[in-house]
Amino acid sequence: MDAFCTNLRSRAEALGISNAEAARRSGLSERRYAHYVSGDREPDLATLVRIAQALGMTPNQLLGVDETNEPSPRELLIQRVQSAAQGVSDGTLEIVATQVEALAGKRL
Structure with missing residues (x-):
């Protein structure tokens, strides 16, 4: 589980x-999550899936099983936006979506 701890961090x-x-974002207490980050405990499958989804990864990537290439800087930015979006209310998400659509439509 060393890869898991490293990948979480x-x-x-x-x-x-x-x-x-x-x-x-994972719906866990800070203390419980800290146990996973430190390697003191291992999550059950359902918790692993929740953490992976919250971080925009697959469980295999989080466990270090899927050795895909590092994301490009653009892909990482998109993943950051997606991950952050999971932590906001529907109303705020609507505002953000409208702002991004406006920016995407703007030609420089």
Whole structure:
């Protein structure tokens, strides 16, 4: 499970979020999530899936089974937006979607 711990830390860092924020997005207490990050405990399958979804990964990627290439800077930015979107209300998400659509329609 060393790869799992490392991947939890590095993914949160890549998304620019704290472990506390990753825990919140996963629907876990900070203490429980900290046990996974430190390697003191291993999540059950349902929890693993929730964490992976919150971090925009597959369970295999999180476990280090899927050795895909590192995402491009653009892909990482898109993943950051997707991950952050999971943590906001529907009303806020509607505003963000409208803003992104407006920016995408703008030609420089």
